[in-house]
Amino acid sequence: MVQKVSRTEVEDFLFHEAALLDEWRLDEWQTLLTDDAHYLIPPNDDLDGDYRSSLFIIADDRERIRQRIIRVLDPNCHAEYPKSRTQRIVGNVRILSQDGDMVEVAANYICYRYRRYERVGQYVGNYRYKLVRKGESFLIKEKKIVIQANELGQLGSVSIIL
Amino acid sequence: MPRSYVVDDPEKGVFLLDREVHMSDEILRDEMRKIFAKCWIYVGHGSELKKPGDFITRRVAGRPVIFVRNQKGEVEVLFNTCRHRGALVCTDRKGNARRFFCVYHGWIYGNDGELQRVPGDEAYTSAFDKGTLALKKPAKVENYRDFYFMTLNPDIEPLTDYLGKATEYLDLVIDQSPSHQMEVLPGTQEYTVGANWKLMVENSVDDYHLPSTHATWLNFMANSGVKVEPPKEKGLVLPTKGWAIELGNGHFTTDNVNFRGRPVAAWIPLYGDDAKQEMTEIKDELIQRLGPERGERVANTNRNLVIFPNLVINDGSSVTIRTFFPEGANKMQVTAWALGPVEETETARARRLDAFLTFYGPGGFATPDDVEALELVQQGLANWEDDRWSEMSRGMGREGEQLNSDEHHLRIFWRHWDKMMRAE
Numbered sequence: 001m002v003q004k005v006s007r008t009e010v011e012d013f014l015f016h017e018a019a020l021l022d023e024w025r026l027d028e029w030q031t032l033l034t035d036d037a038h039y040l041i042p043p044n045d046d047l048d049g050d051y052r053s054s055l056f057i058i059a060d061d062r063e064r065i066r067q068r069i070i071r072v073l074d075p076n077c078h079a080e081y082p083k084s085r086t087q088r089i090v091g092n093v094r095i096l097s098q099d100g101d102m103v104e105v106a107a108n109y110i111c112y113r114y115r116r117y118e119r120v121g122q123y124v125g126n127y128r129y130k131l132v133r134k135g136e137s138f139l140i141k142e143k144k145i146v147i148q149a150n151e152l153g154q155l156g157s158v159s160i161i162l
Numbered sequence: 163m164p165r166s167y168v169v170d171d172p173e174k175g176v177f178l179l180d181r182e183v184h185m186s187d188e189i190l191r192d193e194m195r196k197i198f199a200k201c202w203i204y205v206g207h208g209s210e211l212k213k214p215g216d217f218i219t220r221r222v223a224g225r226p227v228i229f230v231r232n233q234k235g236e237v238e239v240l241f242n243t244c245r246h247r248g249a250l251v252c253t254d255r256k257g258n259a260r261r262f263f264c265v266y267h268g269w270i271y272g273n274d275g276e277l278q279r280v281p282g283d284e285a286y287t288s289a290f291d292k293g294t295l296a297l298k299k300p301a302k303v304e305n306y307r308d309f310y311f312m313t314l315n316p317d318i319e320p321l322t323d324y325l326g327k328a329t330e331y332l333d334l335v336i337d338q339s340p341s342h343q344m345e346v347l348p349g350t351q352e353y354t355v356g357a358n359w360k361l362m363v364e365n366s367v368d369d370y371h372l373p374s375t376h377a378t379w380l381n382f383m384a385n386s387g388v389k390v391e392p393p394k395e396k397g398l399v400l401p402t403k404g405w406a407i408e409l410g411n412g413h414f415t416t417d418n419v420n421f422r423g424r425p426v427a428a429w430i431p432l433y434g435d436d437a438k439q440e441m442t443e444i445k446d447e448l449i450q451r452l453g454p455e456r457g458e459r460v461a462n463t464n465r466n467l468v469i470f471p472n473l474v475i476n477d478g479s480s481v482t483i484r485t486f487f488p489e490g491a492n493k494m495q496v497t498a499w500a501l502g503p504v505e506e507t508e509t510a511r512a513r514r515l516d517a518f519l520t521f522y523g524p525g526g527f528a529t530p531d532d533v534e535a536l537e538l539v540q541q542g543l544a545n546w547e548d549d550r551w552s553e554m555s556r557g558m559g560r561e562g563e564q565l566n567s568d569e570h571h572l573r574i575f576w577r578h579w580d581k582m583m584r585a586e
Contacts (some may be wrong), residue, residue, distance in 0.1 A: 041525060042349070043349035043350055043351060044350070044352065045255060045256070045349065046348045046349045046350075046352050049348055049349055050513065051512075051515065052508065052511065052512035053347070053348065053508070053511060053512070053515070053516055054347065054348040054349040054515070054517060055347050055348065055349030055350070055351065055499065055500040055522060055523075056349060056525075057351065057518065057525040058519065058523055058525035059515070059516065059519055067382050067385060067386070069377075069529070070381070070382070070529070071378040071379075071382055071527055072386065073382070074377075074378045074381065076378050076381075077378045078375065078529065078530075078531040078534040078535060078538075079530035079531050079533065079534040080530075103262045114310075117541075121418050154274070155353065155354075155524075156353050156354060156355060156356070156524065156530075156533055156537075157353065157525070157529070157530035157534075158524050158525045158530075159525075159530040
């Protein structure tokens with residue numbers, strides 16, 4: 001008998017994840033991922049597309065995520081040196097389905113990003129997670145991020161982990 | 163005659179660019195009139211409009227247009243402006259429609275632009291002629307092998323003459339497809355860069371910046387089994403030799419021996435062992451169809467092509483069509499697409515897209531650092547009045563054997579730009 005996952009448990013996990021990302025604790029964030037994890041940002045004009053046939057903004061497998069983090073923590077990653085300061089609010093958390101250990105979750109986010117000269121960017125959209133139950137917590141099997149704008153526009157790059 | 167913005171003295175080996183060109187609103191206004199309204203400007207690719215009625219709305223040369231395939235199957239570019247009061251007649255980003263409907267007073271146009279219906283038209287006088295009130299079109303629209311351009315200049319030469327030798331480099335891209343048909347893939351990358359548009363022209367072909375700007379990309383390649391060795395030959399900054407080539411009319415390209423892998427068709431460990439066999443087959447097909455020399459060229463050379471003023475085709479880690487347009491002197495909107503052969507298999511297509519993201523785009527491992535570099539330039543140029551000139555003489559005096567990491571091609575752009583800006 002699989003125990004039903006509660007929204008509070010999922011929220012605790014997502015809020016913890018958000019804190020790790022805001023604090024640039026990316027090596028710890030990586031421990032939240034399954035070995036076959038994907039990190040996906042679809043293009044603004046094909047949100048339901050498949051990264052194998054559509055040009056995404058980001059379509060990382062586990063190895064590419066590892067490389068992305070090596071890159072973004074390197075002082076030679078000019079787009080993130082000095083590091084952006086980010087603050088994200090995650091809310092409207094919903095459990096969409098549960099199948100055994102697999103849980104599908106939707107949440108909304110606002111991520112404020114401050115860079116040099118306090119230039120601010122606001123990423124607004126929703127997260128779609130595939131989570132796997134692990135003990136008292138979860139692992140991320142897939143994190144798909146919709147940026148709710150018709151185009152990236154003023155946001156420029158997505159050089160942070162969103 | 164307006165003044166020149168460059169100091170160009172080949173005898174002394176001096177080439178300087180007046181930094182005002184990136185800062186001045188007045189120069190930007192002149193560019194609209196003397197460059198964007200005078201040249202052929204890229205609109206889109208025929209493959210984006212598959213069926214009659216397919217349309218896409220875009221801004222081209224600052225003009226809102228509808229790029230559409232009409233009921234007869236012909237590609238048209240219509241100004242997205244109602245003839246009545248001027249409202250946009252199409253607000254969808256893309257779709258399929260037989261008619262465009264102005265929501266203001268209900269005028270209806272066919273997808274060939276003809277005015278079909280005017281509510282209450284009995285109230286108009288005999289001077290009112292629907293036949294003269296079709297949606298306006300740019301002066302000319304032409305295509306070269308499905309690359310569609312428009313111009314606002316009725317006196318310009320035909321597109322193929324304008325493209326000149328650049329067509330040879332478009333042909334090399336199209337040769338990837340056994341049926342000579344390339345298609346734009348779904349998914350558009352659109353982003354704003356806080357820098358003057360001409361900095362993107364420079365950046366798109368400037369191979370001098372690669373080792374410093376893209377240090378983390380080189381590191382990623384090394385981590386993925388592609389060790390990019392430092393150049394052995396003196397004077398090179400890249401591991402393989404490459405050239406910068408003038409193509410006329412302000413167009414130019416780099417032409418490099420590949421060292422970074424290509425989905426068509428140079429395998430690197432990044433693609434995985436599973437890809438080896440299929441990539442060998444792709445390359446064999448190229449050699450068989452095009453002969454050993456040209457086949458090898460398609461498979462194993464990278465080319466970053468600039469069609470003056472604002473179209474870039476990077477045939478490198480993948481193929482990207484990139485265009486950009488100013489939104490003020492210190493800001494530009496960039497749009498980029500991926501291009502691939504229509505008959506590509508699912509696995510080859512997935513590999514092409516994955517290879518694209520290793521380098522290009524707002525989430526790629528290289529482009530964000532390009533964006534940063536251009537924004538650093540724009541911010542640094544706030545001192546332009548006290549530090550007026552940009553240095554651009556690299557490789558001067560060895561015309562004829564210009565390296566891709568020299569600045570010969572940048573000078574070609576600036577000389578052509580300056581010539582057009584000095585016209586009345």
